[in-house]
Amino acid sequence: MFETSLARDPSEFARIFVHELFHFVWLRLGNPLRRSYEDLLAREIRGRARGELGWSAEWRKEKLSATDLRRRTRRWREYACESFCDTAAWIFAGVDHGEFTLLERFRRQRRDWFEASGVNRGISV
Ligand SMILES: [Zn+2]
Numbered sequence: 788m789f790e791t792s793l794a795r796d797p798s799e800f801a802r803i804f805v806h807e808l809f810h811f812v813w814l815r816l817g818n819p820l821r822r823s824y825e826d827l828l829a830r831e832i833r834g835r836a837r838g839e840l841g842w843s844a845e846w847r848k849e850k851l852s853a854t855d856l857r858r859r860t861r862r863w864r865e866y867a868c869e870s871f872c873d874t875a876a877w878i879f880a881g882v883d884h885g886e887f888t889l890l891e892r893f894r895r896q897r898r899d900w901f902e903a904s905g906v907n908r909g910i911s912v
Contacts, residue, residue, distance in 0.1 A: 798882035806841065809875035812906055813868050820904055825867045827900050829856060831893050838888030840897070841873030845888065879907070 813821070832851070839845035847866040855863040874897045877887060889897075901907060 798880070798884075801880040802841075802876045802882055802884065805880045806843070806872045806876040809872040810868070812875070813871050816906065820906070821867070823904070824871055824900065825859070825863075827896065828867055828870060831896070832856060834893075836890060836893045838890065839870060839873060840877040840887050840889050840894070841869070841884075842886050844870040844873040845886070874901070875906075 816824075832848075839848055844866060847862070847869055851863060851866060854860070855866075873886075877884075877894075878898060878901055887894075
């Protein structure tokens with residue numbers, strides 16, 4: 788059972804909890820910061836960055852076309868949201884995971900973006 792296996796795996800619980808929490812953060816982020824994060828992702832893709840920081844973002848990334856990126860389609864915006872949440876989970880849940888496949892230099896840029904954006908300072912749980 789899903790809940791039982793999560794209870795047995797606190798680190799996976801933490802990762803999923805942070806991911807879900809950041810869905811609310813994304814909604815309240817405002818357009819300038821959302822666009823700024825999308826710009827970061829677009830630069831990564833132009834830089835041929837493979838991988839992601841969670842399967843939720845990764846399978847969406849694999850389905851993206853150049854048109855999705857250019858037109859900021861629904862598929863693109865869903866990818867950006869999932870990438871944001873997976874990246875937050877990677878940063879804040881403090882656990883390692885086999886789904887973390889994004890290269891180190893791109894991970895560093897994601898972490899820098901989160902620090903510069905100040906989103907983590909706006910969260911109180
Ligand atoms: Zn999600």
